[in-house]
Amino acid sequence: MGDRNEKYRTKAIEVVSPHCDEPVEEVGFFQPKGMTGAAGLTMGVSGLAGSLMRRKAKKDAGLPEFLLVALTANNIHVFGYKPRGTSWKIKEEAARWPRAGLSVERGEGTMTNQLTVTLDDGQAVSLESLKMWGSFNDPIIEALTGAS
Numbered sequence: 001m002g003d004r005n006e007k008y009r010t011k012a013i014e015v016v017s018p019h020c021d022e023p024v025e026e027v028g029f030f031q032p033k034g035m036t037g038a039a040g041l042t043m044g045v046s047g048l049a050g051s052l053m054r055r056k057a058k059k060d061a062g063l064p065e066f067l068l069v070a071l072t073a074n075n076i077h078v079f080g081y082k083p084r085g086t087s088w089k090i091k092e093e094a095a096r097w098p099r100a101g102l103s104v105e106r107g108e109g110t111m112t113n114q115l116t117v118t119l120d121d122g123q124a125v126s127l128e129s130l131k132m133w134g135s136f137n138d139p140i141i142e143a144l145t146g147a148s
Helices: 002-019 035-044 047-061 138-145
Strands: 024-032 067-072 075-084 087-098 103-108 112-118 124-130
Touching: 002 024, 002 067, 002 075, 002 087, 024 138, 067 087, 067 138, 103 138, 112 138
Parallel strands: none
Antiparallel strands: 024 067, 024 124, 067 075, 075 087, 103 112, 112 124
16 A cells, blocks of 8 residues: 555646645645544435534635645645546635644544644644555655654
């Protein structure tokens, strides 16, 4: 699994690097917190309830549904993306957060790894990634939280 992760990590860095003004150190794929539960609700119980939850999660976060997060020496860049075959089309930079003055905490849900990014103004943004994706996001999570 490690070789496959490294292959896709290298590819993701190549795709996102032209959109960043400094070298990209790590990348990861996330969604606004609440999107995974909404998807489960859509598939299992109620399409309408799931759609409403997805809309609320996107609105609360102020971010697109699919996020490629790129970590550079000075910033966290958050891009919307669209899957394109075995690659990704970068849509837009949805957010850029200076690393100085922010804190990142890791949490865990039943099906997700979660990050809460607290900016220097106190605003908190919560992201999640599916555990079924395996360890792909571990390097960026460790870099952001200082864990190893």
